[in-house]
Amino acid sequence: LRLREGDQVRIDVVNRLPETTTVHWHGLILPNIMDGPAHVTQEPIENGDVYHYAFTVVQSGTYLYHSHDHIDRQQALGLYGALLIDPATPDPALNADHEYTLLIQEWLMREGLTYPAMPMDGAQPNYFTFNGKAFPATDTISMKVGETLKVRMIGSNNGFIHPIHIHGGPFQVVARDGQTLPPDGRFMADTVNIGPGQRYDVIWKALNPGKWLPEVRFRERASRTAPAPASRRDRGPGAARLKWWAPAQASMPIRQGGMFTSRAATWPRDSF
Numbered sequence: 067l068r069l070r071e072g073d074q075v076r077i078d079v080v081n082r083l084p085e086t087t088t089v090h091w092h093g094l095i096l097p098n099i100m101d102g103p104a105h106v107t108q109e110p111i112e113n114g115d116v117y118h119y120a121f122t123v124v125q126s127g128t129y130l131y132h133s134h135d136h137i138d139r140q141q142a143l144g145l146y147g148a149l150l151i152d153p154a155t156p157d158p159a160l161n162a163d164h165e166y167t168l169l170i171q172e173w174l175m176r177e178g179l180t181y182p183a184m185p186m187d188g189a190q191p192n193y194f195t196f197n198g199k200a201f202p203a204t205d206t207i208s209m210k211v212g213e214t215l216k217v218r219m220i221g222s223n224n225g226f227i228h229p230i231h232i233h234g235g236p237f238q239v240v241a242r243d244g245q246t247l248p249p250d251g252r253f254m255a256d257t258v259n260i261g262p263g264q265r266y267d268v269i270w271k272a273l274n275p276g277k278w279l280p281e282v283r284f285r286e287r288a289s290r291t292a293p294a295p296a297s298r299r300d301r302g303p304g305a306a307r308l309k310w311w312a313p314a315q316a317s318m319p320i321r322q323g324g325m326f327t328s329r330a331a332t333w334p335r336d337s338f
């Protein structure tokens with residue numbers, strides 16, 4: 067979803083799931099009744115019913131929305147999305163030539179099927195996706211040397227911290243959890259740790275031609291989880307890899323795997 071600061075929005079959520087649901091707007095300042103937790107601020111939306119979420123957008127930056135009913139299953143099967151809010155007065159220093167939003171998710175893969183993962187024994191993730199895809203099915207972003215790319219990294223469904231590293235040179239961290247950092251608070255780095263629900267906006271500059279990977283560093287954890295089947299191994303632990311190439315054309319491929327491929331994961335993709 068893309069909104070603008072100052073917008074008055076109304077989002078009608080129609081529940082076409084075979085069970086109840088709600089939607090939470092993570093990080094937004096809004097009336098309590100619009101916040102989403104089932105049985106806490108609202109009764110859950112029954113199958114076939116509609117709930118009108120309405121609020122005025124008073125912030126800008128990178129946020130997310132997700133199911134807030136049966137979360138362990140619904141959010142873990144992909145019922146979430148990016149919520150990007152453009153500022154009423156854009157700051158040219160925060161603009162980039164290209165933009166990419168990266169939603170991180172962990173899965174548990176067993177015998178070729180993906181299931182919701184949890185940070186507990188027997189359910190730990192061993193398969194990782196960016197925007198629902200594993201390398202090499204992830205996107206590629208083509209850039210020219212000298213161009214900049216703004217990446218919004220979102221911890222949309224993870225129980226662990228994901229260190230996201232971009233090859234080819236440092237990026238500038240310009241926002242965290244939707245909050246734009248003041249100019250003297252912005253800093254250079256080449257890795258940021260994305261915890262559950264966290265967001266980082268970074269601006270990366272293509273300094274040299276080539277194929278530059280953004281990826282998740284997961285080796286330690288990989289060694290503690292069951293190996294994926296051999297044919298899938300290179301999409302398993304450590305596979306959360308974007309690809310971005312920077313030839314005289316720079317580009318950016320994006321790496322991760324397996325959504326809605328399992329019997330456990332059968333929600334229609336357009337449920338929201």
Ligand SMILES: [Cu+2]
Nearest residue numbers: 090091092093
């Ligand atoms: Cu929240």
